[in-house]
Amino acid sequence: MSLARRLHLSERRELRFVRGLQTVIILVLGLGLWFGNVGVVVNAGVGLIATFVPTYLxxxxxxxxxxxxxxxxxAAMFLHALGTLPLPGLDFLSxxxxxxxxxxxxxxxxxxxxxxxxxxxxxxxxxxSDGITLSPAFxxxxxxxxxxxxxxxxxxxxFAIGEVARLSGTAGVLTQYGLDDTVLDLMYDTVGGLLVAIFGTVHLTGLSDQLAARLDARSTKR
Structure with a gap:
């Protein structure tokens, strides 16, 4: 079963959700430009571009x-972009x-x-590749x-971007809050990987099959 069916998403509903989230990201980008917040502009801009990758593909x-x-x-790009925007309900903290x-x-x-x-x-x-067979454990x-x-x-x-921003006296695009924050980030990175490894691979089969077909087509042309 596809992820869309499991979420009970029709193509029209999916498009509405995606367009709605993209609209919010554009709004965040506009506010970043209005207030001259480089971090918001960069993060929202990159996130917005990423949301159009499926359309490009x-x-x-x-x-x-x-x-x-x-x-x-x-949704991932939306959460990240919104997370960088100072909000009045949070005492103008992001x-x-x-x-x-x-x-x-x-x-x-x-x-x-x-x-x-x-x-x-x-x-x-x-x-x-006919010569490659990988076990589920691998x-x-x-x-x-x-x-x-x-x-x-x-x-x-x-860390590198933060140091460059600090030394140059410019606004930081990415922020690191210390060693404890780094350890927690890596822990939740692992959680994300675990979720995909346990539950998500079945929903990626269609995409990987299309990529394999593209590889086959290129090999045939050669």
Missing amino acids: ERSHRIVMDAGLVLWIT PYQAVWWWDHLTHTFSASLVAGIAYATLRAVEVH RFVYLLLFTMAFGVVWELLE
């Missing part, structure tokens, strides 16, 4: 994502600053996306290790 490469997957991507669980939620969402991409790519290569460990490794790279990137 469908139009340019004929890779059609399940409606639930599109909503999954858009949800990342004022809501203790917001960072954990977004890290879990983002890590699940990373794990999903990793699984779809791995399975596509496995289906495409896939499980691979997803966890890949997600954790990506999380470490992300934390290093956050």
Whole structure:
């Protein structure tokens, strides 16, 4: 069963949800531009672009994502963009600053996306290559290790960007709140990877099959 069917999402309802979340991201981007908040602009802008990746893949490469997957991507970008915006109801602090669980939620969402991409790519290569056969246990460990490794790279990137911003006296785009925060981030990254490894792989089969078909087509052309 596809993720969209499990969520009882028709194509029309999925489109409404996605467009609604994209509209909020555009609003966040506009507010960031209005108030000159570089962090909000960059995070909302990148997030907005990411929400159009499924449309690009469908139009340019004929890779059609399940409606639930599109909503999954858009929701992750929405939560991250909104999390950077100072809100009056939070004493003009951002949800990342004022809501203790917001960072954990977004890290879990983002890590699940990373794990999903990793699984779809791995399975596509496995289906495409006759000489590669991977056991479920290997896939499980691979997803966890890949997600954790990506999380470490992300934390290093956050630290580097923060240091550059501090030394140059400019506004930071990404913020790191210390070692304890880093450890918690990596823990919730692992949770996101676990969720995909246990529950999510069945919903990514269609996407990985399409990627494998693209690989087969390229091999045939050669």
